Amino acid sequence: xxxxxxxxxxxxxxxxxxxxxxxxxxxxxxxxxxxxxxxxxxxxxxxxxxxxxxxxxxxxxxxxxxxxxxxxxxxxxxxxxxxxxxxxxxxxxxxxxxxxxxxxxxxxxxxxxxxxxxxxxxxxxxxxxxxxxxxxxxxxxxxxxxxxxxxxxxxxxxxxxxxxxxxxxxxxxxxxxxxxxxxxxxxxxxxxxxxxxxxxxxxxxxxxxxxxxxxxxxxxxxxxxxxxxxxxxxxxxxxxxxxxxxxxxxxxxxxxxxxxxxxxxxxxxxxxxxxxxxxxxxxxxxxxxxxxxxxxxxxxxxxxxxxxxxxxxxxxxxxxxxxxxxxxxxxxxxxxxxxxxxxxxxxxxxxxxxxxxxxxxxxxxxxxxxxxxxxxxxxxxxxxxxxxxxxxxxxxxxxxxx
Amino acid sequence: xxxxxxxxxxxxxxxxxxxxxxxxxxxxxxxxxxxxxxxxxxxxxxxxxxxxxxxxxxxxxxxxxxxxxxxxxxxxxxxxxxxxxxxxxxxxxxxxxxxxxxxxxxxxxxxxxxxxxxxxxxxxxxxxxxxxxxxxxxxxxxxxxxxxxxxxxxxxxxxxxxxxxxxxxxxxxxxxxxxxxxxxxxxxxxxxxxxxxxxxxxxxxxxxxxxxxxxxxxxxxxxx
Numbered sequence: 001x002x003x004x005x006x007x008x009x010x011x012x013x014x015x016x017x018x019x020x021x022x023x024x025x026x027x028x029x030x031x032x033x034x035x036x037x038x039x040x041x042x043x044x045x046x047x048x049x050x051x052x053x054x055x056x057x058x059x060x061x062x063x064x065x066x067x068x069x070x071x072x073x074x075x076x077x078x079x080x081x082x083x084x085x086x087x088x089x090x091x092x093x094x095x096x097x098x099x100x101x102x103x104x105x106x107x108x109x110x111x112x113x114x115x116x117x118x119x120x121x122x123x124x125x126x127x128x129x130x131x132x133x134x135x136x137x138x139x140x141x142x143x144x145x146x147x148x149x150x151x152x153x154x155x156x157x158x159x160x161x162x163x164x165x166x167x168x169x170x171x172x173x174x175x176x177x178x179x180x181x182x183x184x185x186x187x188x189x190x191x192x193x194x195x196x197x198x199x200x201x202x203x204x205x206x207x208x209x210x211x212x213x214x215x216x217x218x219x220x221x222x223x224x225x226x227x228x229x230x231x232x233x234x235x236x237x238x239x240x241x242x243x244x245x246x247x248x249x250x251x252x253x254x255x256x257x258x259x260x261x262x263x264x265x266x267x268x269x270x271x272x273x274x275x276x277x278x279x280x281x282x283x284x285x286x287x288x289x290x291x292x293x294x295x296x297x298x299x300x301x302x303x304x305x306x307x308x309x310x311x312x313x314x315x316x317x318x319x320x321x322x323x324x325x326x327x328x329x330x331x332x333x334x335x336x337x338x339x340x341x342x343x344x345x346x347x348x349x350x351x352x353x354x355x356x357x358x359x360x361x362x363x364x365x366x367x368x369x370x371x372x373x374x375x376x377x378x379x380x381x382x383x384x385x386x387x388x389x390x391x392x393x394x395x396x397x398x399x400x401x402x
Numbered sequence: 403x404x405x406x407x408x409x410x411x412x413x414x415x416x417x418x419x420x421x422x423x424x425x426x427x428x429x430x431x432x433x434x435x436x437x438x439x440x441x442x443x444x445x446x447x448x449x450x451x452x453x454x455x456x457x458x459x460x461x462x463x464x465x466x467x468x469x470x471x472x473x474x475x476x477x478x479x480x481x482x483x484x485x486x487x488x489x490x491x492x493x494x495x496x497x498x499x500x501x502x503x504x505x506x507x508x509x510x511x512x513x514x515x516x517x518x519x520x521x522x523x524x525x526x527x528x529x530x531x532x533x534x535x536x537x538x539x540x541x542x543x544x545x546x547x548x549x550x551x552x553x554x555x556x557x558x559x560x561x562x563x564x565x566x567x568x569x570x571x572x573x574x575x576x577x578x579x580x581x582x583x584x585x586x587x588x589x590x591x592x593x594x595x596x597x598x599x600x601x602x603x604x605x606x607x608x609x610x611x612x613x614x615x616x617x618x619x620x621x622x623x624x625x626x
Contacts, residue, residue: 005511016499311495314456315509315556316484318477396457399495 001321010328020301024294025337028375031287032341035371036363037348038283042276044352044361049272051360053265059101060134060261061238063094063225063246067255084255085221088150088210090246094227097241099234104131104226105150105210109217113206114179115167122163123205124180126213134228137202142174142189145209153211157185161193162203180206181216235260280367284374290337291378294330298386302326302393309390310398319391326387327380334379338372345371403467403563403595404430404453410461411448411618422448423459424618430597432563435590437598437609445618446599447568453597454487454566455479467563484513488557488594490586492569494549496541496556502548503528503537506555513560527555531585547578554585564595571605583608 014021065086091105107126112119131137132144144158157178164173164187173187185208194202214220229238239258246256302309309322345363352361411423422445430436430453438446451457452464455471458479464472471482496505506527510520528534531551541549550570557565567586571579583605590596600606614622 001512001514002517004517005514009511012499012504307495308497311497312508312512313480314454314483314489314495315512316480316487316560317512318480320477321512396451399456399491 001317001324006324006328007332009325010332013325013329014332017301020297021333024290024297024333024379025340027290027293028287028334028337028379029340029344031284031290032338032371032375033344033348034283034286035280035367035374036342036345037352039276039280039367040345040349040361040363041352042272042279043364043367044359046269046272046276047360047362048358049268050265053261053268059229059232059235059238061227061229061235061242062259062261063091063227063242064257064259065221065224065255067257084250084253086225086246086256087220087222088214090249091222091225092150093245093249094225094242097238097245099229099238099241100227101230102130102134102228104128104134106131106223106226107210107213107217107219107221108223109213111180111206111216113163113167115176118167120163120166122160124213124216125205125207126210126216127207128210130228131207131226134226138192138194140190140192142187144189145207146188148209150210152209153215154209155183155185155212156188156209158189158191158207159187160191160201160203160205162201163206164190178206180208183212183216185212235262276364280370284371287371287374287378290375291382294333294379295382295386298326298330298383299389302386302390305390306393306398309393310395313393313395314399322391322393323387326383326390330379330383331376334376335372337379338375341375342368342372403432404428405465406452406462407464408462409449409452409459409464411445411452411457411459421618423452425462426618426620428453428613428620430564430595433590433593433595434611435587435596435598435609436611436613437600437606438613438615439600439603439606440615442601444615446615448618449615450566450568450597450599453564454489455483456489484509484560486563488560488562488565490550490553490557490565490567490570492572494541494546494553494573496549496552498541501538501540502533502544502552505541505552506533506559508556509560523559527559530558531555545578546574547581550574550578550582551585554582554589558589562594564597565589567596567598569600570598571600571602579605 063086065084088105091103094100094103104127109124110121111124112121127145128150129145129147137144139158140161142158145156146154148154159173167173167178168176173190176187177184178187179185191202208216227238227242229235239260242258243254243256247254250256312322349361349363406426406428409423409426410421412419412421426449438449440446448457452459459472462472463470466482466486471479474482497508503524507520507524510523528537531554533548533551533555536544536548541552544552565586570586571582574582586596586598587608598606598609606612610625612622612624613620
């Protein structure tokens with residue numbers, strides 16, 4: 001029997017039993033669509049988190065005071081006592097490493113910001129000019145903190161767009177003065193709207209020079225130091241250098257925690273990747289159910305088509321040919337069902353993208369291959385039993401029944 | 403050409419063993435026209451099925467063209483059926499979703515014959531059996547006589563050596579039955595053997611050789 005005849009014959013069968021064909025197609029399509037849609041949601045979440053980390057800045061190494069063995073935890077939520085403060089001198093010493101391009105020491109606190117009679121409590125960030133480059137910040141107006149000795153207390157500040165709106169309403173804020181605690185600062189820049197990036201909403205903060213923040217909150221201790229390595233390859237070197245320099249400065253004690261962005265990223269990547277795989281696997285159960293439906297329908301078909309199978313055998317069809325006919329039918333159903341399912345899944349993904357444009361929903365490549373493959377495998381596997389039964393039918397008995 | 407020796411066939415019906423064929427010996431020469439008659443249950447259909455290699459005997463030997471086909475495997479039997487046997491059934495057994503032409507093509511399709519050759523033979527068969535204007539009709543759009551003509555054309559498509567017809571007129575009125583018989587006899591005259599099972603004496607008596615069966619044995623063998 002020729003392949004084209006086999007296809008043609010199976011096509012005639014499928015066309016001749018439209019209700020049955022549509023039912024199986026629907027089951028298979030739902031299964032494939034579920035896998036595609038669910039994994040694209042998972043993948044979207046994964047990419048979303050990765051992008052968030054990416055917006056932290058490139059080639060980032062984060063230094064926190066205190067030692068913790070917990071790798072990959074969120075910076076800032078580490079628990080552990082701090083035996084020794086991380087100081088500005090520590091931070092400046094890090095510049096001696098060849099792998100380090102820039103550093104930005106950070107001091108964080110909350111302060112009441114006054115403009116005339118208006119008051120707003122905001123997070124206040126003390127840092128240096130390099131912060132902008134390290135954190136990939138963007139300005140809407142004016143300039144960032146000036147390049148200057150970080151020990152100088154320049155009375156300038158950069159404010160978030162929301163802070164600017166709340167304090168100055170629609171008046172121009174650039175060049176105006178505001179007061180934090182008992183200190184006055186001139187607004188030299190307003191940050192562009194960037195939204196949240198991992199706990200930091202740059203729309204809602206006020207950035208002042210490091211020394212000013214240290215004076216404001218009456219502390220020498222740094223909240224953390226952001227270190228940018230010269231390249232992706234040098235992140236590990238930078239991390240080692242940072243650890244070495246600080247150990248030497250802290251009398252041989254390893255009392256800081258150094259986190260590379262890569263380690264954090266890798267952890268999130270693994271967790272969310274596994275999650276996507278898991279939900280995809282759950283969705284794949286519906287494909288197995290579709291496979292069982294295929295088997296059921298095929299078994300019914302063997303019973304309904306007893307006479308036809310008997311006839312084909314009388315006309316000289318071998319058992320192999322009969323089996324092939326059933327497998328061809330199952331494969332055609334699987335392929336058509338998969339195609340429909342892929343289309344429906346992609347449409348769902350597209351819809352999700354329209355509804356939540358921030359999250360990059362997209363089906364991972366492995367799901368686009370695995371879903372149709374599982375659908376095909378399920379329907380072919382579940383056709384083995386019906387096909388064998390058909391091939392073993394006794395032609396005399398099959399033909400004698402009316 | 404066909405040579406049966408001591409063929410036995412029994413079925414289990416409930417707890418009872420029914421002997422459909424008891425030691426049947428039969429030789430049919432190439433080009434013979436044979437009818438098998440007898441009351442129902444006499445084993446005539448079983449004999450036809452054994453001759454057509456649809457059914458396997460429990461005992462005895464079957465030689466076809468000098469070759470022992472008794473112990474052939476299922477798939478080998480299928481190939482022999484395809485090449486040498488043409489079946490015509492009482493209930494036509496056409497595939498209802500396929501057109502007349504597609505039904506006629508079935509054996510050639512199973513044999514993997516080249517589509518061009520297939521078309522050539524198909525046109526010839528449609529012309530031979532007066533079905534040109536019915537080629538695209540499905541069986542439910544055809545009369546009984548037309549259905550049986552399609553079935554005969556299908557049986558002839560592989561140019562078999564033997565045509566086996568089981569009550570070919572059993573489901574047709576007398577007039578149509580006569581027509582179908584005429585078609586079958588024309589096939590026989592063009593060279594093939596024709597083995598016909600019927601319980602209608604009028605039909606059976608048209609054959610040159612008439613076998614009579616009772617209780618699974620051949621009890622009469624008339625010629626002329």
